Structure formats: structure tokens, C-alpha cells
Amino acid sequence: MLHPLDLPQCAEQLYELTELARLTLAFATQSDLTTLPQLDVPKPHYHYRKAVAKETNLAEGSVNRIWAKYIAFMHSKKRETAGNWLLDQYTAVAVPVVELVKIPLVQKQNPDIAQLFAADVALLNQLAKTQDDLSAIPQFHYQAQKIAIDLAVDKLINKLMRNFYEKLFRNSSRPIRTDIVGGTGDLNRNVLLREYSHLYVCPGCDSEHESIQDGQLQTQADHFFPLSRYPFFAVHPLNLVPYCILCNSPLVKGDNDIITKSNAANLNEIFHPFRPAQKFVEIRVRREPTKVALDITDQGQATPRMTGFLNLLDIQSRWEGEFFQSHNLSRAGNRVFRDLKIAFKSDRRVANHQFQLDNQALFERLQEIVADSQLEYGATPGAMTTKAYAEWIRDDDVERNHLLVRLRQYFQPVPNTTHQQVSQNVQQQGRLAIGIISTV
Amino acid sequence: MRILQFYTPRYRNLQDIGIAFALDPENSDDDKGSIRFLVGPNGSGKTNLLKFLAAIFAALRDEYTGFRPDNPAYTEPYYLVYQLRGNTITIAHQGMGNLWLRILPSHLSTAEQATYYVRGKVTDAPEDFQDGLPGTDTLVPQMVLIYSSGEVKSWQRLLNATQLAEPRPLSYVETIPGDQLDPEDLRDEEETDGNGIRHVFSERVLMVRPDDLSAALLAAFIQHYSQRTSPTETRFSNTLADVQVDSLLTFSLHIRPPQDDLSDFSRAALTAIANEATLGLKNWGDAGEHELYVFDVAVSRESGDVATRLLDRLAGDRDGEPLTPFQLFLTLITLQEEGVLQQIDLVLNKRHPERDDRHTVLVTDLSDGERALLQRMALISLLAGGENLFLFDEPEVHFNDTWKRNLIDHIERVLEAAQSNSEVILTTHSSITLTDAYAYEVIRLGYTGQQNVPLTFGTEPGEILQQVYGARADVGERALRKIDEAEAAGNREQLEELLTQMGPGYQRFRVVSSLGEEGEDAPSA
Numbered sequence: 001m002l003h004p005l006d007l008p009q010c011a012e013q014l015y016e017l018t019e020l021a022r023l024t025l026a027f028a029t030q031s032d033l034t035t036l037p038q039l040d041v042p043k044p045h046y047h048y049r050k051a052v053a054k055e056t057n058l059a060e061g062s063v064n065r066i067w068a069k070y071i072a073f074m075h076s077k078k079r080e081t082a083g084n085w086l087l088d089q090y091t092a093v094a095v096p097v098v099e100l101v102k103i104p105l106v107q108k109q110n111p112d113i114a115q116l117f118a119a120d121v122a123l124l125n126q127l128a129k130t131q132d133d134l135s136a137i138p139q140f141h142y143q144a145q146k147i148a149i150d151l152a153v154d155k156l157i158n159k160l161m162r163n164f165y166e167k168l169f170r171n172s173s174r175p176i177r178t179d180i181v182g183g184t185g186d187l188n189r190n191v192l193l194r195e196y197s198h199l200y201v202c203p204g205c206d207s208e209h210e211s212i213q214d215g216q217l218q219t220q221a222d223h224f225f226p227l228s229r230y231p232f233f234a235v236h237p238l239n240l241v242p243y244c245i246l247c248n249s250p251l252v253k254g255d256n257d258i259i260t261k262s263n264a265a266n267l268n269e270i271f272h273p274f275r276p277a278q279k280f281v282e283i284r285v286r287r288e289p290t291k292v293a294l295d296i297t298d299q300g301q302a303t304p305r306m307t308g309f310l311n312l313l314d315i316q317s318r319w320e321g322e323f324f325q326s327h328n329l330s331r332a333g334n335r336v337f338r339d340l341k342i343a344f345k346s347d348r349r350v351a352n353h354q355f356q357l358d359n360q361a362l363f364e365r366l367q368e369i370v371a372d373s374q375l376e377y378g379a380t381p382g383a384m385t386t387k388a389y390a391e392w393i394r395d396d397d398v399e400r401n402h403l404l405v406r407l408r409q410y411f412q413p414v415p416n417t418t419h420q421q422v423s424q425n426v427q428q429q430g431r432l433a434i435g436i437i438s439t440v
Numbered sequence: 441m442r443i444l445q446f447y448t449p450r451y452r453n454l455q456d457i458g459i460a461f462a463l464d465p466e467n468s469d470d471d472k473g474s475i476r477f478l479v480g481p482n483g484s485g486k487t488n489l490l491k492f493l494a495a496i497f498a499a500l501r502d503e504y505t506g507f508r509p510d511n512p513a514y515t516e517p518y519y520l521v522y523q524l525r526g527n528t529i530t531i532a533h534q535g536m537g538n539l540w541l542r543i544l545p546s547h548l549s550t551a552e553q554a555t556y557y558v559r560g561k562v563t564d565a566p567e568d569f570q571d572g573l574p575g576t577d578t579l580v581p582q583m584v585l586i587y588s589s590g591e592v593k594s595w596q597r598l599l600n601a602t603q604l605a606e607p608r609p610l611s612y613v614e615t616i617p618g619d620q621l622d623p624e625d626l627r628d629e630e631e632t633d634g635n636g637i638r639h640v641f642s643e644r645v646l647m648v649r650p651d652d653l654s655a656a657l658l659a660a661f662i663q664h665y666s667q668r669t670s671p672t673e674t675r676f677s678n679t680l681a682d683v684q685v686d687s688l689l690t691f692s693l694h695i696r697p698p699q700d701d702l703s704d705f706s707r708a709a710l711t712a713i714a715n716e717a718t719l720g721l722k723n724w725g726d727a728g729e730h731e732l733y734v735f736d737v738a739v740s741r742e743s744g745d746v747a748t749r750l751l752d753r754l755a756g757d758r759d760g761e762p763l764t765p766f767q768l769f770l771t772l773i774t775l776q777e778e779g780v781l782q783q784i785d786l787v788l789n790k791r792h793p794e795r796d797d798r799h800t801v802l803v804t805d806l807s808d809g810e811r812a813l814l815q816r817m818a819l820i821s822l823l824a825g826g827e828n829l830f831l832f833d834e835p836e837v838h839f840n841d842t843w844k845r846n847l848i849d850h851i852e853r854v855l856e857a858a859q860s861n862s863e864v865i866l867t868t869h870s871s872i873t874l875t876d877a878y879a880y881e882v883i884r885l886g887y888t889g890q891q892n893v894p895l896t897f898g899t900e901p902g903e904i905l906q907q908v909y910g911a912r913a914d915v916g917e918r919a920l921r922k923i924d925e926a927e928a929a930g931n932r933e934q935l936e937e938l939l940t941q942m943g944p945g946y947q948r949f950r951v952v953s954s955l956g957e958e959g960e961d962a963p964s965a
Contacts, residue, residue, distance in 0.1 A: 342949070342950070342953060380956070417463065417879050417880060417882075417892050417893045418463055418892070419460055419463065419883070419884065419890050419891065419892050419893055420889070420890060420891055420892045422460035422463055423457075423458045423459055423460040423889060423890035424458060424889075425458070425460075426445040426446070426447050426458030426459060426460050426519075427447055427456065427457070427458030427889075428458070429445070429447070429458075429519065430445075430446075430447025430448075430449075430458055430518075430519030430532075431447070431449070433447075433519045433530070433532035434447075434449070434517040434518070434519055434532045434533065434534045434535075435532075435534055435562075435563040435564055436449060436517070
């Protein structure tokens, strides 16, 4: 979104899992009970059969038939192991699959949902990886076709996809086996998050990324396109991005969608986590009577994609909160102040407490901070606001003098006592009084 | 009492140094007590300055009679300005007891109304002068009390030279130029009235010897338990809490039976002690030559508690006024000086710091630090009202940092409670003590003279360490060297290893920043 991200190593496994989800959904939406022949395949476990039958209000025989057909379907795609395993996850997968199969084909109105799935995923890949013109593709297919799909079917599709994420992927106690999705190790959400745990800065909002706290992973895997509206991206690697707790909280992002009516016609007008906004963002600081305001622009322009980005994560007010609020330096200001403190403190040591804190020194130091923070984008929290703040102070004489006064208060709190001068007077008077010299 | 300015052309390491004790002498307010902090590197002359001041008042107390070669106030020229009892007094000593002084009532602003006194041969003497010196009640504060935690003998030599005042051979007298004194006058006259109390309690320059501290402790306890002192007057209970002492149970005085040469004062005091003791034992000690008087503090009679009665009784036939605890202290050390009082033992009820059990201990059984705290705080608690000068040489030695924090507060509260306008001058090497000091109260000596002082009040001790005491860093050299080495070598692993050992502070911040700058990867938590 803001800072560039690398694809996780487990991306291949996630693609595989997404593909399994697509096949499962294809089977469930292209079959109904009437089209299922009796097949001679091993029966599923008794307990499993009972449980699914009870939850779906079907006879155990019907559950057997659906299961046999599903194995056969997966077998035709050379994925029989995965099929067995998926159907064993009866609450996560089997129940919604059987429920979907229960609905007659006519009633599903049969839009080719599996094809929508494949098309959407393809579009997402394109969206994330290329800068090609996307204006020709108006919307995600599922979103566009949603009205045409029966409400009950849509609900089951959502449930099935959500379960792929929540019951299979997020379950930390039962990771997805390597023989199902390939790769080198078991897969679940913690595996993904661990790959992002080196991040020190939230890619969404540029603040501290509290990836590990009390020995536990605290990063949130956010569905960039919300799960409720884009179920096909439930476990898609390009849609699972590591955001900080605040960004991912329901108060900030929640189920907000970056695609709105205004930019739905042209998908070039959005920033995506893998198409970051970092180099386009420009921040200008200006003082208003009651606060310090930020102008955050797309290279000087107010573009829809920047507006969408700002609105999605509530960036404007969060970043402004880092600046002066009623004359208190807050985070960004303090960061500059702290840098200056270190710089001057080390200078002071070198020069044995003698250093000049003047306008020129401050200007040069601010210049350094601007250059440094530019390099620290994405590596130091708040580097972007720090740079904006430093630029503002550097170029604004009034603000710079204000900061200079504050810094002087810190570093040179002394109007030094006049002890030395007075003691020299005492010396003169004393010499005169005891007759060492006769005149002052 | 307030010292304003001092200058001496040569005294040991105080070479041609003028010292401003007050930045603005014109407007200094001598109605309040004040504290001055004397700081500077070792060998910059702090202790010598205190010694010189003590010597001057000792010489003035003796009205410059005789000649004392051990006392720099006789041998070295100096210039001193101070305020006492509403006068601003300027003394210019040109050496060998030749001096002029000016007394200017503080409420008058014009120099014409000053009175000049001249003694001996003085160059450039003011025209309108009186011959001789004014009385000691004008020149000398009631009490100049000196406490040094350092070496004591040099102080005693310096002060005994003035206090004992033995007649000198004539050869000394001849060295005083133009002195018309009769050698007979050099003999000190005993200032006594009847039982000699006035002599003991009159103006004096008092060096507190280590032996005297137990007397101070006893006097402070007596003050603490006496019914006449209100709780606000005694800050001693805070100190007792610091060392987990609940109460004084008993105290005892070892007395050598009085000889014929005993002074009237001591004889009266001894009688009072013997009469008030809970228990009196004759033939005490190894050879049975001593007497032991035991006082049980817990016992209370109809006539009042032991403390109050002892103060009453010791007052003797002085009309009305009971003894103040400070006078009790003077009484006790007078008895010690005369060799009558051999030893003071105090038995305390002490609480275990963590468990809830109590045991009795002798003061001598306390640890060095605890005893030092008790005794010095006791001494400070005794600071009587009135205009006195207190010179403390490194009073915080042996104290732990928490006690150092409390020291200045304790002194100031005692001064305020007694409504004293005394001056306290103390030397210190402690950054923590200095966090209590306003910058104008700090006198900072360098090797070449007095230096300006950065702001110290409420400042981080680490900053004071660097700015006032000139340390290279606010942490120890070992830590600094290890960090510097690791940083210079750019050794990330070593820095991270050090970081696991470092608590909060600038150095930790420095290591964290340099770790953040060097690597591409941000440090993991």
C-alpha cells in the first residue's frame, strides 16, 4: 500500500490452496444430487458420515454419493489426496460443499462460478504485478455478477471461502500438510506472518509495526480486498498483507473497500500493497490557527488513488496527530528533536561543551535529517512524516526560530552564572584593600 | 550571617583567587539562612578555603591577640566581606595582624556612614578611622561549627593554636610591627561569671571531633524526646526511620571522678547528671576508678521525662531558661574536653528492615554508614537558631545515594524550623547533592580560580557529573570503553550483546541508534 512488500516464500503454497478452493467450489456448484451416480469408492468414516448427515439434513447414503463423486472429480484433476483431506475437514469444507450440492443446478442459475473465480484471481495477479492499463477491465467478475447469483448460493460460497481462511489457514494447531499444498513445510497463518516478522514499519501507515509482543506474533494478516466482498481472495497470497494492529482494526480499515464507485471504472486509480504508493506520496506541512495540517498529495496532485488510499486507512488524521497539537511537539516533531539532541550532544562532547547552536547549524542538521529520512523510508517508523516536518522547519524561518528557542532551552539552559566575572571583581577589590596594588 | 566575598593572594593552593560567595552582595538578604555548595576537583582548594574562613573567625574571636604562626589569618593577607547582625563587615588583613575593617549597617546605603577601624600599621588606611577592633559580639557569630569527614588533625592544629592561646615567647611579640601590647595582655583572661556557664556558651569556633559525635547524637535524642520541642522542630525522626531505629532505650555516661582542678561549670553539670540518673554505679571500669550513670529513657516520673528533666537540671541556677539541646551538646563536649566524661553509650531499639522483629543495639555496633548518618544528622538537627556559621567538609561521605538525596532537604528544614539565619557552607563531590542546589548557591573552584556554574537545580545527576565535575561521560569509564570499542569496530553482535545488559539512558539510546544506522535490517525485539 505505502511501502513495497516482497512476496512471501509460502506464496506458491497459497496459490495451490487457492486452486484447491477453486476446484472444490467448481465441484459444488456444478453438481446436484440428481446428477450424482452411485460409485464404488471407499466409504468415509462412520463418525464423519454421521456428523455431516446430521448437519446437512441428508441421508447418510446421499453424503456417501456426494463424497464419492467429489473424490472422483478431484481424481480427474489428479488431486485425490487433497480431495480426501479436504472432505475430512467436515465442518470447514464438507458441510458447505454438501449444502451447495443439495441445491439443484437450476436453482443455482448456473453462472460459471468457477470461471469467475479463475478470472478474478487472474485480474488480481495482473493488478498487483503490472502497471499495464487496467481501464479496460471494469470490475471484479464476482462483484459484477453478484446480483445474478441466488442469495442462498452466495451465502454458501462466502461460507466455504471464509472457512478456507478461518478454519484451515488460520488454525495454528493443525497446519495444512505439505503433501496437500506442496512446498517445503506445513502451512498456516503463522508461517506467513513469521515471514513478515522482520518488518519494522507497517506497510500501510508508516508507523511502528509491533510484529512481536510478549513472544507472540502480533502482526495482523489483513485481507486487502475484504473477505466479505471478494471471497475468492480468501487465501490468496496477494491479498494477505501484514498490517499493524491499528490499521487492521475495525475502527480504521475494517471491511472498507479501496474500490469505490468513483474508481471502479478504472483500476489504475488504486494503490495495491504490491503496487506501493511510497514514491508518489508528497507531504506538505502548514500551520493552521489551531493545529498543524498536512497536505498529502500524489506528486502534487489530488488524485482519486491518493484519496482512496488516505480514506482507506484514515491516514490524514492519524498522521496529523503526530504533529503539533496545541504547541506540544508530538511524535514526528519529537523524532526530529531527538535526532538534533543526539547530534548536538555528540558535537558537544567533541568540542568540550563548546558548540554553537545557531540558525545555520540547525539548518544544516535539518538538511541532514531530510536526506537521512528519505533513505529510511520503510525502515524507520514515521520517516515520511519526519522528513516532511524537517523540510517544513528547514524552509520556514518562523518555525525554525521557534525550534531554535526550544533547543536552546534544552542545551543551553544556562544564562551562565556570572560567578567568574564577579570573582574577578572580588580579586581586584581584595588586591586594592590589602595594598597589593594602590589603584584599580 | 552570610559570607559575601573572599580574596587571598597566597595560601597553599589558593593563589591570588577571589571568590564570590554571593553574586549580588548589594541585594543579598541576610535575614534568611542560606546554603552554599563548594565544588571543584580534588586539590582546587575547597578545604583550604574552609580552613581559612574558620581561622579568620578564630582570630577575630581572640581579637588578634598574640601571634599564632599556625593560623593563616595571622600570617597571610586576606580580604573578607560578610554580613552579620545587620552589618556588612569588610576586613582587609595586610599580614602580621595589621588590618583595617569597615562596618556598614546594611540598611544604610551610603558608604559615608560606615565606621572604620584600624589595627597596627596599615598602608592606605582610611582617613576617618578608630583605633583598635570592635567587640567580638559585632565581628563573630555566636557559633562557628566545623565538621570534617576527612583528616582532622590539621584542623585541630589550626584551631587549637587560637583556642588554647598560650602565652608566647617574646620573640613572637617582637614580630608584630608597631604593636604596643604588654606581654602580660597576651594571657587569656577567663571570662567567667560564677559557675563559668557564660564561658562555655559564649562565642566560639568549634571543631567537631569524631569523639564529639556521640555527644551530638545524645543531644539530638534528648531534643527528640524532650517535651519542649514540637515535632516540627525536630527532623530527627526521618533520619531514625532511614536507619530503622525505633527509639533510644537507655544511655549511659562513663565519668572519671572529679579532680580538684575541675571547673565550676563542670562540677555543677556533674552534680545534675548524678542526681537525674536512673542508676549510678561507683567503682566501674577495669580498675574500678570510674563511675557509670545510666539513664532509662522509658522511665517517666511525675516531674517529667528524663530528657526534659535533664535539660532543666543542667541549666543549674541560671534563672528560668532551661538548656537548649545545643547547649547540652556543648556541656557534654566541655566535660569531655576536661577529661571527666570518658564515654557515652547509647542503646537503641532497632527494627529489622524486612522482618518484623526488633533488637537492641549499641550505637557502636551499627554499621559505619548508619552511624555516620545518625551522627551527622544529629549534628545538623542541633543547629540552633540565631546567626551561626557552619562549615561542613564533605558531609555526605559514607552515605548511600538515597541518604545523599535527603541531606540538603534535611539541613534546610532544620534551618527553617529554627528560623535561623545561619549560613551553611559545605564542600561536596556528589552529583546527587548538587541536584538540590540553585546555581547561585554553587561556588565552583577550578585550578585557576572561580568558575561559572551551569544550572544544577533539579538537573539529571549525569549532566551535573559532566558539566560540573568535568566527567567524560555520564557512565563509568569501563562501560564507555566497551561501548566505544564495539561501536568503533562496527561489531553488531557485540553491541547487541552489550544492549542486553544496558538499562535505560543516553548510552543505551546511543547503541540502539547506531545499531539502527548500520544494518539494513532493523533490530528485532
